[in-house]
Amino acid sequence: MDKVATTLQSVNTPAILVDLDIARRNIQRFQAYADGHGLKVRPHIKTHKLPALAEMQLRAGAVGITCQKVSEAEAMVAGSLEIRDVLITYNILGREKLEHLAALARKVTLGVVADNETVIDGLSAAFAAEPAPLRVLVECNTGADRCGVPTPEAAATLAQRIAKAPGLVFGGLMTYPPANGAAAVESFMTRAKVFLEAAGIAVPVITSGGTPSMMHAAEAPVTTEYRPGTYVYNDRSLVSRGVCGWEDCALTVLATVVSVPAANRAIIDAGSKALTSDLLGLTGYGHVLTRDDIAIDQLSEEHGRLVSEGPINLKVGDKLRIVPNHACVVTNMVDAVNVIEQGEISGVWPVAARGRIV
C-alpha cells in the first residue's frame, strides 16, 4: 500500500496537498525552455489561484499573469503587490464587470481579449473616459472551436476596429490552440500579422497557451508569449499524455479509507467535492499513488469508490495520496490547500481566487 509520510498521518481528510518543491521545479523547467527560445511566459493562474505561487512564477521570469475572469484577476491583484501585469483572456460583457475592469485597470497593467464587435463596443464605452486606454487582443480560433474569430482576415478586421475605438489600443493576437496545434497557430497568426502590418497596424504580442503542447511552443515561432496553466501542478491527464511523470505532480488529494466493504472494494472520504467529475477523456477519477492496480471507478459527492482486480489490501483508516485527473478544478473546490516543503507541511494557504466565476 501507499507509504504516506508520517507527517501527513495527522492531516484531517480529505485535504489538498501542494508540494512547493515540485511546483518550483515545474515552473523553472518551462521558464528555461521559454528563455531558450525567446518566448515570454505569462502563466494562467487558474490552476493554483494562489498569489504566492504567482509570485514564484514571476520571480522565475514570467512577464505577468493570465486570468480568465475579472473577479479572479481582482483576487490575485489584491493578494500580491508583485502582480502588476494581468491579461484576462475572456470576452468581458455587462455593466458591472466593465466597472470592475476599469477599476482594476487603474491599479495594474491590464489587457483583455475580444472576438466580436459587441464586446469591443462595450469595452470602448467603458474606457473612453478612463485615464489610460485598455489593451485589447483579438482572440483567434486556431482549431479548438471554442471562442475566437474564424479566419486571419476576420482577426485583422476586428483588430482595426479595436485600433479605431475610443479608449482602446490593439494589443495583439491571442489563441488557445488545439492539442499539437503549433502548425495551425503559426499558419493563422502569420497570415493575420501580414494583413495587419499591410494595414499599418503593428502586432506587439502573439500569445498562445496550453500545458500539453508547451514544450513544442517554439514550433510556432511567430508566437511571442506562452500561457501555460496546469504545468505548475501537472495531473493524471498530463501523465497519461506522456507530458510528465507522477513525480512531477505537485498537487495531490490526501484521503482516508472509511470502509472496506468487500475484498476488492474500498471507499475513501474524497468524492466529487474533492476530486471532481472531470474525466478529460480518461477512465476513472484519479490515480492512487504507488497503487497502479487500483481504479477509482465511481464518485459520489463525498465517497470515492476504489476497486481492484485482486484483493485491495487496504484497511479502514489507511491514508492514500491521489493524483486527480485535472488539477485546476480541484483547486477550485476548497477554501485552502496544505503546502508541503521538503516533505513536511509548512503552511495552509487560502485559495484566494477560488469560486471567482464572474
Added chain:
Amino acid sequence: MDKVATTLQSVNTPAILVDLDIARRNIQRFQAYADGHGLKVRPHIKTHKLPALAEMQLRAGAVGITCQKVSEAEAMVAGSLEIRDVLITYNILGREKLEHLAALARKVTLGVVADNETVIDGLSAAFAAEPAPLRVLVECNTGADRCGVPTPEAAATLAQRIAKAPGLVFGGLMTYPPANGAAAVESFMTRAKVFLEAAGIAVPVITSGGTPSMMHAAEAPVTTEYRPGTYVYNDRSLVSRGVCGWEDCALTVLATVVSVPAANRAIIDAGSKALTSDLLGLTGYGHVLTRDDIAIDQLSEEHGRLVSEGPINLKVGDKLRIVPNHACVVTNMVDAVNVIEQGEISGVWPVAARGRIV
C-alpha cells in the same frame, strides 16, 4: 430564444438562481406523500446547503436533517436554531473529526452511521466519557455497492457491537439504495430486523433515501424514515428519468452568451466552475430552458459550448437559464445563490455549508 425575465437581465453572470416557490412546492409534494404513508422525512441538505431551506423543510414536517460530513452538519447547526436533530450518514474516523462530533452532540440530537468495527471502536472511545451516548445506525448495502455491510446477518452482528459499546446506543438501520431498490430494501431490512429482535435488540429507525425512487418509498413498508436530497431543487437527471418536469426545477444557472463564433455555435460564461462536469449518465452538460434544439456539448472551466443542428439564433449578450445535470454539485461551487420569489430576486443567500468536505 429563452425569455429570461426582465428582472434577471441585470444579474451579473454566471449566477445560480433558486426559485423558492418551486422549492416549497417540491418540499410539500414529498411531505404529503410521506405523511400519507406514515413515513418520517429527514431531508439531505447536501442539495441546498442553506439553513433557511432546511427550516422550510422542517416547518413542512421533516423530523430533522441529514448531512454527509461533520463540518457540513456544523455549518447547518450554526446557521439555524431550528435545526435540532441531525443524522450524519457517514463513517466518521480520526481524532479531529471525533472531537468536533462530540462537541456537536452536546448541542443537538445527533446520529451517525457505521459499517465496520474500526469506526464503531473510534466512536465509542470518543463518546465513552461524554454526558450522553451517541446514536449509531448500521449502514447496509442493499445493492448500490458503495458503503454498507453486505448481509442482514452482518448488520445484526455490527448492531450488537454498537449496543454493547460504551458511549453508544444502537439507533437503527440505514441504507442508500440502488435505483428502484424498494424490494431490495424491504427484503434486507426485514431480515436484519428479525435477527436483531431475536437477539433482544429493538430497531427504532429504518432509514432509506434517494430522490429518483422517493415516490415509491412506501413500497418498502419496513422503512420508517426517508432522506431525499435533490427533490428540493430537481435537475436534468431527474427530468430525464421522468421524475419531474422542467417547471419543477428550482435551481437554474443564469448565463450570458459571450461569443457566437459560428452559425451553429455559441459560448456562454458558465463552464465547469458553474455547471460542473457531472454527467450522471447523460450526454451534454445541462438543458437550456425553452431551447430543446441546443446541446451543451463541451465545458471548460469558464466556457460552456452550445451547439445546434440548425442556426443557433443567439447573439452576444443574450441571457439563458440552464437546468444543470446535477443540482447538488452546482450548489457547492458558489459562495452565494440568488433567491427568487414570485418571479423577482428577493435575496442573495450565502451557501453556508459549501465546500465542507471534512
